[in-house]
Every structure is written in structure tokens, then in C-alpha cells.
Amino acid sequence: MLMRLKLLPLSAAIMLAALLTPVFSVVSVRAAPDTAAFVENLTYTAFATLGNHNITEQERFAKFSDLLHSRVDMPRIGRFVLGANWRQASPEQQAEYQKLFSDYVVSAFAGRLQEYTDSQITIKSSTPTGKGEHIVSTLIRNPKNPEPVKVDWRLRENAGALQVLDMTIEGVSMALTQRSEFSSLIQQNGGNINALLDRLRSTAEAVRQGKQVSIGN
Amino acid sequence: MIDPDLTRLTRIFVAMTGVITGLSIATPAAIAQEPASANAGEAEEADVNDPFEPMNRFFFSFNLAMDKVILRPAAIAYRAVLPAPVRESTSNFLDNLESPVIFLNDLLQAKPARAGNTLARFGINTVIGFFGFFDPAESMGMERHDEDFAQTLGAWGVSSGPYLMLPFLGPLPPRDMVGFAGDFFTDPMTYLLWDHRTTNLVYYGVDVVDQRHQVIDEFDELEKSSVDYYAAIRSLYRQRMDDRIRDGKTDMENLPVFDDEDGGAP
Numbered sequence: 268m269l270m271r272l273k274l275l276p277l278s279a280a281i282m283l284a285a286l287l288t289p290v291f292s293v294v295s296v297r298a299a300p301d302t303a304a305f306v307e308n309l310t311y312t313a314f315a316t317l318g319n320h321n322i323t324e325q326e327r328f329a330k331f332s333d334l335l336h337s338r339v340d341m342p343r344i345g346r347f348v349l350g351a352n353w354r355q356a357s358p359e360q361q362a363e364y365q366k367l368f369s370d371y372v373v374s375a376f377a378g379r380l381q382e383y384t385d386s387q388i389t390i391k392s393s394t395p396t397g398k399g400e401h402i403v404s405t406l407i408r409n410p411k412n413p414e415p416v417k418v419d420w421r422l423r424e425n426a427g428a429l430q431v432l433d434m435t436i437e438g439v440s441m442a443l444t445q446r447s448e449f450s451s452l453i454q455q456n457g458g459n460i461n462a463l464l465d466r467l468r469s470t471a472e473a474v475r476q477g478k479q480v481s482i483g484n
Numbered sequence: 485m486i487d488p489d490l491t492r493l494t495r496i497f498v499a500m501t502g503v504i505t506g507l508s509i510a511t512p513a514a515i516a517q518e519p520a521s522a523n524a525g526e527a528e529e530a531d532v533n534d535p536f537e538p539m540n541r542f543f544f545s546f547n548l549a550m551d552k553v554i555l556r557p558a559a560i561a562y563r564a565v566l567p568a569p570v571r572e573s574t575s576n577f578l579d580n581l582e583s584p585v586i587f588l589n590d591l592l593q594a595k596p597a598r599a600g601n602t603l604a605r606f607g608i609n610t611v612i613g614f615f616g617f618f619d620p621a622e623s624m625g626m627e628r629h630d631e632d633f634a635q636t637l638g639a640w641g642v643s644s645g646p647y648l649m650l651p652f653l654g655p656l657p658p659r660d661m662v663g664f665a666g667d668f669f670t671d672p673m674t675y676l677l678w679d680h681r682t683t684n685l686v687y688y689g690v691d692v693v694d695q696r697h698q699v700i701d702e703f704d705e706l707e708k709s710s711v712d713y714y715a716a717i718r719s720l721y722r723q724r725m726d727d728r729i730r731d732g733k734t735d736m737e738n739l740p741v742f743d744d745e746d747g748g749a750p
Contacts, residue, residue: 347740378708394736396736433740437724437727444716444720447715448712449711452712473708
């Protein structure tokens with residue numbers, strides 16, 4: 268009897284919790300998408316893709332390219348990186364640029380990540396910064412390097428799905444660095460946007476070629 | 485991973501040039517500049533702040549050539565000859581010797597907890613870690629951090645001033661030049677090795693190679709995949725300095741602005 272009395276509030280609490288749980292989970296899904304899972308999934312999928320040597324180099328590259336195109340907001344980053352020069356460009360140049368830019372990003376990342384495919388990622392925190400954006404702070408550990416690398420991911424909710432907007436490695440934003448490079452190159456060429464388009468084409472090509480002859484460890 | 489921290493080898497030169505040029509250029513330049521924490525995204529175009537760009541590009545090419553001929557091959561040989569544990573112990577030893585400068589700058593930035601951490605690490609690693617060749621403090625949960633006088637000046641609100649690329653020395657805007665001069669004169673190693681020329685040369689030489697070998701692949705990849713390597717290094721140097729001044733904390737207030745409204749969709 269005594270036991271029952273004690274149990275009663277407990278069972279009531281469990282029932283209440285059971286009733287409320289679906290409500291809470293619905294609310295929490297709406298309020299905060301699983302940014303940590305998104306970053307982990309993207310990282311390990313990228314590593315697995317680049318480390319998969321059962322498929323040809325072309326297939327690997329195509330898969331990696333598909334992955335980045337679905338999870339990274341290439342058009343928005345492309346516009347940002349071109350900065351004020353975006354408005355100077357003709358619609359044809361803009362279209363050509365966006366195509367070359369995403370190609371360039373895929374090549375550059377495929378090259379840079381090649382050496383790190385056996386790394387582990389640890390999520391440190393995820394902070395909403397307003398306007399559907401989040402900063403996910405992570406540490407990436409590579410067996411070859413004693414020091415972990417600090418990587419911040421800037422994510423944005425686009426039509427309900429998360430996409431990467433920027434990556435900041437040890438305080439260095441990819442988007443800001445590229446923007447600085449692009450505007451400098453255009454300026455060096457007297458404001459000619461075609462010079463950047465040519466350079467993007469040749470750099471992406473050189474990075475792809477360079478992978479076979481690159482000096483290993 | 486990528487640390488633009490210049491090596492102690494440079495301090496000798498910098499101590500000479502830094503005090504003379506640095507103090508005369510930096511102070512007015514620093515005051516004239518807006519605070520370092522301007523909006524990173526908006527300020528980017530104005531923030532290039534590189535009035536000596538042609539000269540800087542010239543010295544950048546020169547430094548790259550020197551790196552290709554001397555420093556990078558030395559770093560590759562260092563990595564090839566010495567096994568990883570030996571290289572790591574060497575790094576630890578050199579890091580430990582930096583403790584007095586780090587401690588001083590922790591204090592100058594009024595960060596007593598970090599100063600305590602530096603002091604404890606120095607004691608533990610010197611005694612238990614066999615003169616700093618090992619890092620037992622790390623496994624006790626005391627993580628290493630770096631500080632120097634350039635970062636202290638940054639923390640005090642001094643902005644870097646115009647970008648400067650110096651031959652042999654690399655990127656060294658006025659604030660950081662003064663910083664290196666400050667480090668040189670406050671580092672006990674300067675005085676300990678004052679009369680020991682050979683030891684001095686070996687010490688600074690190994691330090692340079694130790695730092696270079698840690699970033700061989702990163703810089704190779706960056707050079708290959710960048711559209712304008714000079715501009716990439718300039719941007720990277722500034723962003724890394726700002727990050728180190730913030731002690732690696734993410735600056736949530738000043739994120740680059742990805743404007744969608746006026747971005748001008750095609």
C-alpha cells in the first residue's frame with residue numbers, strides 16, 4: 268500500500284513525460300536542426316569518398332563533387348567571394364564564374380583533404396547566430412599530427428536543409444581568404460574579370476593534375 | 485596548423501630594424517588606423533591596407549625563392565632524417581624555452597589564469613619532463629597556449645598598420661615588428677646565448693627548421709591551389725594574428741556578411 272502511494276506520483280510523471288515527449292521533440296527539431304550530426308556526416312562522408320580507392324579517380328572526384336554541391340551553398344559563397352566585382356560582371360560572366368568557382372572549390376578541397384582522410388572529428392559546440400545560421404566548433408585530429416586543428420563551420424538553413432556557408436580553419440576563413448585573393452587578382456589585371464576566370468580554370472586543372480605527381484610524405 | 489609566427493632567428497634583425505623603424509612608423513600608424521575589430525566582411529576591401537604592395541610582392545617572390553632553395557629542403561631533410569618522436573621532443577624543448585616570454589605576456593594582458601598555467605607547465609615540464617623534452621603537463625590537462633608581445637599590443641587595441649613583407653623575415657607589419665623587438669629584449673635566451681655564437685646559431689636554426697617542417701604539406705597545397713598566393717598569405721597572416729590575439733576564440737560578433745538581398749542574384 269505504502270509502496271503504491273509512493274509509486275503513484277512516479278507513474279504519473281512517466282505518463283506525463285510520455286505524453287509530452289513527442290511535443291518536445293517536434294519543438295526541438297524545429298528550433299534547432301542537428302548541426303552536429305550534419306557536420307559529422309559531411310566530414311566522414313567526404314573522407315570516405317576521397318579515401319575510397321576501389322573506384323577510379325574520376326568516379327571519386329564526381330562523388331566528392333556531388334557531395335559538396337548538395338551540402339555547400341556554392342552560389343551564395345561564390346557571390347560573396349567575388350565581392351564588389353560581382354556587380355561589374357556581365358550575366359554571362361557571372362554564370363561562367365559560378366560554374367568555374369564551384370569546380371575550383373571542389374578541386375582545391377579534394378587536393379587539401381587527400382592527406383587527411385583518416386582524421387577524426389570532435390564536435391565542441393554549436394551556437395545559433397540568428398537568421399537561421401549556426402557556428403559549429405570542431406577539432407579535427409589527424410594521426411600524423413600531434414596537434415588537433417580547430418575548424419569552425421558556419422552553417423545556414425536553406426529551405427529547411429542545412430548547408431555550409433564558410434569554414435574557418437585556425438581562425439582563417441576560407442571565404443575571406445578567397446575573396447581577398449580574387450579581388451587582388453582582378454585588380455592586378457586592371458579590373459579584368461576574365462583574368463580571374465582564366466586563372467580559376469587553370470588552377471583547378473593544375474590541382475587535378477598535380478595530385479598524381481605531388482610529393483608525398 | 486598554419487602559424488605565421490616568425491622565428492626567433494628574425495629577432496636579431498628585427499631588434500635592430502624594429503626599434504628604429506618600428507617605433508617611428510608604428511605608433512602614429514597604429515593610432516591612425518581604426519580598431520582591429522572592424523567588421524571582417526565589410527572591411528575586407530578597405531582593409532587590404534597594403535600601400536607598399538609592389539615592394540612587398542618583390543620581397544615575397546624573393547622569400548619564396550629562398551624558401552625553395554634553402555629552408556624547405558632543410559625542413560624536408562629534417563623530417564626525413566629524424567623520427568617523429570625525436571622531432572616532437574625537439575618541438576617540446578623549444579616550446580618550453582618560450583615559457584618566460586609567454587608568461588610575461590599573459591601578465592601584460594592581465595590574464596592570471598593563463599599566466600598560472602604557463603608557470604605550472606614550465607615547472608612541471610622542466611623538472612618531470614626532462615628539461616622540457618617531454619610534455620607531461622599536457623596529459624595533466626594543462627594545455628599549451630602561445631603569447632608574444634605582438635599579440636599583447638593587439639590585445640591592447642593596437643592595429644597592425646600597413647602590411648609589410650620583409651626579405652628573410654616574412655610578413656611583419658609595424659605592430660608585429662615592435663612586438664618582435666619586445667620579445668627579443670624580454671627573452672632570457674637572448675642574454676643566456678649572448679656570448680655563445682655557435683649555440684645561438686644552432687638554437688635559432690633548429691627553431692626555424694622545426695617550425696617550417698610542421699607546415700610543409702599545408703603550404704605546398706596552399707601554393708598549388710591558390711589563385712593569388714601573395715594575397716592568400718597576406719589574408720592568412722592577418723586572420724591568424726587576429727585569431728591569436730583573441731586566444732583562438734571565435735568572434736561571433738564580426739562574422740563576414742553574406743548578403744543575399746543586394747548580392748544581385750543573376
